[in-house]
Amino acid sequence: MLEAVERRLEQYISSLEEPIITELYRKLPSGKRLRAKLILYIAGEKNDAIKLASIVELIHAASLLHDDVIDDAMLRRNKPSINATYGNKVSIMLGDILYSKGFNELTFLDNKIAQIVSNAVTKLSIGELYDVEMSKDFNTDKDKYIDMIYGKTASLIEASAWSAALLCGKKGENYKLYGKNLGLAFQMIDDLLDITSNSDILGKPALHDFVEGKTTIPYIYLYDALDLEQKIKLKSLHKKILSQDESIWILEEMKKNDILSKCYLDAKILIEEAISLMSYENEPKLVAIAKEMIDRNF
Amino acid sequence: MLEAVERRLEQYISSLEEPIITELYRKLPSGKRLRAKLILYIAGEKNDAIKLASIVELIHAASLLHDDVIDDAMLRRNKPSINATYGNKVSIMLGDILYSKGFNELTFLDNKIAQIVSNAVTKLSIGELYDVEMSKDFNTDKDKYIDMIYGKTASLIEASAWSAALLCGKKGENYKLYGKNLGLAFQMIDDLLDITSNSDILGKPALHDFVEGKTTIPYIYLYDALDLEQKIKLKSLHKKILSQDESIWILEEMKKNDILSKCYLDAKILIEEAISLMSYENEPKLVAIAKEMIDRNF
Numbered sequence: 001m002l003e004a005v006e007r008r009l010e011q012y013i014s015s016l017e018e019p020i021i022t023e024l025y026r027k028l029p030s031g032k033r034l035r036a037k038l039i040l041y042i043a044g045e046k047n048d049a050i051k052l053a054s055i056v057e058l059i060h061a062a063s064l065l066h067d068d069v070i071d072d073a074m075l076r077r078n079k080p081s082i083n084a085t086y087g088n089k090v091s092i093m094l095g096d097i098l099y100s101k102g103f104n105e106l107t108f109l110d111n112k113i114a115q116i117v118s119n120a121v122t123k124l125s126i127g128e129l130y131d132v133e134m135s136k137d138f139n140t141d142k143d144k145y146i147d148m149i150y151g152k153t154a155s156l157i158e159a160s161a162w163s164a165a166l167l168c169g170k171k172g173e174n175y176k177l178y179g180k181n182l183g184l185a186f187q188m189i190d191d192l193l194d195i196t197s198n199s200d201i202l203g204k205p206a207l208h209d210f211v212e213g214k215t216t217i218p219y220i221y222l223y224d225a226l227d228l229e230q231k232i233k234l235k236s237l238h239k240k241i242l243s244q245d246e247s248i249w250i251l252e253e254m255k256k257n258d259i260l261s262k263c264y265l266d267a268k269i270l271i272e273e274a275i276s277l278m279s280y281e282n283e284p285k286l287v288a289i290a291k292e293m294i295d296r297n298f
Numbered sequence: 299m300l301e302a303v304e305r306r307l308e309q310y311i312s313s314l315e316e317p318i319i320t321e322l323y324r325k326l327p328s329g330k331r332l333r334a335k336l337i338l339y340i341a342g343e344k345n346d347a348i349k350l351a352s353i354v355e356l357i358h359a360a361s362l363l364h365d366d367v368i369d370d371a372m373l374r375r376n377k378p379s380i381n382a383t384y385g386n387k388v389s390i391m392l393g394d395i396l397y398s399k400g401f402n403e404l405t406f407l408d409n410k411i412a413q414i415v416s417n418a419v420t421k422l423s424i425g426e427l428y429d430v431e432m433s434k435d436f437n438t439d440k441d442k443y444i445d446m447i448y449g450k451t452a453s454l455i456e457a458s459a460w461s462a463a464l465l466c467g468k469k470g471e472n473y474k475l476y477g478k479n480l481g482l483a484f485q486m487i488d489d490l491l492d493i494t495s496n497s498d499i500l501g502k503p504a505l506h507d508f509v510e511g512k513t514t515i516p517y518i519y520l521y522d523a524l525d526l527e528q529k530i531k532l533k534s535l536h537k538k539i540l541s542q543d544e545s546i547w548i549l550e551e552m553k554k555n556d557i558l559s560k561c562y563l564d565a566k567i568l569i570e571e572a573i574s575l576m577s578y579e580n581e582p583k584l585v586a587i588a589k590e591m592i593d594r595n596f
């Protein structure tokens with residue numbers, strides 16, 4: 001089913017008639033195409049749905065190109081990122097090319113859909129800006145964290161589900177909330193994985209986020225749970241390269257205070273609401289996507 | 299007349315309801331608003347023309363933010379650039395925010411206009427990518443240079459004039475060509491100024507472009523005019539920090555071979571065509587803009 005989306009994406013790129021861009025595009029990992037899947041599951045496989053799914057994936061690819069520059073990420077899905085291979089300048093411009101091509105193709109769809117998707121890109125970019133800004137200090141405010149990940153991650157997933165519903169004449173509200181919850185839970189789980197997954201090099205979690213200054217939800221809960229002296233210690237480690245002892249201390253305190261279950265529960269509540277919305281709408285495939293997300297191994 | 303555009307731009311920014319973005323936006327120099335002027339001169343001062351002018355300036359501002367990151371530019375109109383003050387990450391994201399807000403507002407105008415403007419942004423980004431790619435080697439191909447500056451600079455000016463004409467029911471073709479010629483000449487003259495303007499620090503032209511690897515049109519013509527030995531010398535200086543002797547040699551060879559007049563003539567031919575198009579359309583203000591451009595002091 002995603003075949004048609006991949007073909008359409010190739011067409012969008014080749015219509016630019018720039019071999020260098022086709023070459024760069026082919027180096028991008030295609031990922032799970034979560035947003036495209038949502039759109040096709042909701043709106044079916046008619047031509048406009050395939051267009052919308054391709055446009056959203058184009059926009060998502062653009063956002064990842066800029067995100068990797070922002071995060072100085074050298075890897076994307078275990079392959080060297082475009083910025084690692086070709087430099088930040090190429091990543092920024094390729095991102096702009098994919099964004100503008102996406103917006104251009106949006107103008108051939110219904111106006112309301114173009115508005116929803118372009119508005120989500122503004123939210124996404126604002127979320128990324130806050131991600132950068134917030135990582136300068138130790139953020140202890142859960143609401144600020146939720147607002148930021150809503151922009152950075154959930155807004156485009158929300159827009160995908162919402163606009164797909166409108167495209168096929170379904171009532172948008174439930175799909176919109178489903179997409180939002182799915183996106184929030186997805187990012188929370190991603191942030192948890194930074195603490196639970198063993199790094200290939202270290203054989204233990206690398207705690208990349210914390211080293212980069214990102215106090216994701218587990219750190220916010222941990223900070224809450226610690227006593228004053230420990231709070232000071234945790235803050236002193238923020239945005240620093242951690243010694244083995246220091247990272248073990250963080251991981252042990254996370255364990256002692258049952259932080260990971262608390263975060264997991266937050267994600268689970270969001271997913272359960274998403275599941276019940278899609279059960280009500282009689283959308284078993286969308287229920288399955290939500291279930292898979294919370295069952296990810298971590 | 300531009301007052302209404304400035305007010306509308308402020309509204310677009312404040313509608314994002316993010317004080318940090320308003321603060322950053324106010325740090326951007328507003329520039330000459332060439333594109334907005336063209337649009338208002340062509341389409342008059344009705345509401346849609348003010349919207350279009352503001353959207354194009356928003357998009358232009360976004361492109362400059364990314365351009366400054368690409369060029370590692372520390373100054374923009376003699377003030378520290380956003381990337382110099384706040385870092386590349388903030389510039390990239392603020393650019394994305396302004397781009398997407400611009401695209402979002404485009405969806406409230408006629409579809410054809412949204413298509414023209416978004417398509418110009420793709421061309422602009424491709425032009426920037428080629429600017430980066432071409433600066434790796436000594437480019438001696440004038441056509442490649444023209445294609446690149448068409449994308450980088452002329453495409454959005456062309457789109458401004460063209461879409462403004464469509465907005466008020468004028469026939470687009472002459473306005474489109476006027477905008478294209480104006481944009482090409484603008485970039486050529488800008489490239490000439492890098493060779494003719496004395497730098498504040500050095501008291502002589504800094505030849506920034508050549509040091510950065512950009513073989514703009516004067517270098518292409520100079521290369522053509524030199525004998526084999528001199529060609530080799532010129533190529534050996536490409537993308538290097540130049541000694542005083544080396545930059546004097548380049549400037550003297552430019553003078554001996556009458557390179558600047560040759561470049562100026564190219565720009566003049568484009569401007570003359572632009573003037574005759576707008577004389578034919580009975581647009582004295584647009585004629586005046588073209589005349590001013592070629593009369594710039596250099």
